[in-house]
Amino acid sequence: DGGITQSPKYLFRKEGQNVTLSCEQNLNHDAMYWYRQDPGQGLRLIYYSQIVNDFQKGDIAEGYSVSREKKESFPLTVTSAQKNPTAFYLCASSIRGGTGNTEAFFGQGTRLTVV
Amino acid sequence: AQSVTQLDSQVPVFEEAPVELRCNYSSSVSVYLFWYVQYPNQGLQLLLKYLSGSTLVESINGFEAEFNKSQTSFHLRKPSVHISDTAEYFCAVSDRTGNTGKLIFGQGTTLQVKP
Numbered sequence: 001d002g003g004i005t006q007s008p009k010y011l012f013r014k015e016g017q018n019v020t021l022s023c024e025q026n027l028n029h030d031a032m033y034w035y036r037q038d039p040g041q042g043l044r045l046i047y048y049s050q051i052v053n054d055f056q057k058g059d060i061a062e063g064y065s066v067s068r069e070k071k072e073s074f075p076l077t078v079t080s081a082q083k084n085p086t087a088f089y090l091c092a093s094s095i096r097g098g099t100g101n102t103e104a105f106f107g108q109g110t111r112l113t114v115v
Numbered sequence: 116a117q118s119v120t121q122l123d124s125q126v127p128v129f130e131e132a133p134v135e136l137r138c139n140y141s142s143s144v145s146v147y148l149f150w151y152v153q154y155p156n157q158g159l160q161l162l163l164k165y166l167s168g169s170t171l172v173e174s175i176n177g178f179e180a181e182f183n184k185s186q187t188s189f190h191l192r193k194p195s196v197h198i199s200d201t202a203e204y205f206c207a208v209s210d211r212t213g214n215t216g217k218l219i220f221g222q223g224t225t226l227q228v229k230p
Contacts, residue, residue, distance in 0.1 A: 031216050040124065042205060042220035050215065058217070090158055094216045102216055106158035
């Protein structure tokens with residue numbers, strides 16, 4: 001089935017560690033996005049990419065990094081510089097980022113907890 | 116810049132009663148409008164969207180939303196809710212004139228349908 005796969009579903013991180021969240025899509029979408037969800041705050045954009053080998057910071061990029069080496073993959077690394085990483089992370093994709101009316105498809109999310 | 120305000124964080128309602136989830140937005144440019152639904156520990160699914168044309172848009176499961184440009188609102192309604200409608204609902208906007216496909220989300224409204 002076509003869709004977006006995020007892994008792992010649950011992730012635990014120790015203080016000071018970097019962790020990488022995986023996001024893979026087989027929808028042949030050009031644009032991919034990472035959002036962070038916190039209770040009562042909705043979703044906030046971390047990074048987005050409209051084309052392979054190119055990406056831009058969103059509203060809360062500090063402490064995060066991404067890469068886009070392949071069209072179908074957009075991994076997110078949560079670095080030790082992120083002071084409050086415990087959250088639910090959602091990856092999304094859309095056909096193209098060139099227009100705002102294209103529907104975004106979301107993965108099932110990764111819940112990251114700092115222990 | 117855009118912002119979205121969902122006026123109610125929680126809406127409790129009895130089964131088969133009508134419901135309205137309120138959404139107001141602020142933007143200096145023209146926007147597309149979306150409602151997404153999220154079931155517990157899952158990703159977001161598109162419920163309905165307003166791109167152009169008729170200001171009343173409908174979903175396949177009985178929800179509808181009306182775009183009111185003068186009041187900058189996009190309230191979501193359903194005449195008779197079911198237990199299965201219990202979920203979190205997010206209103207979002209996307210810049211018509213931009214070329215990124217980024218979504219700006221409201222804080223979310225939890226709909227609790229009681230038997």
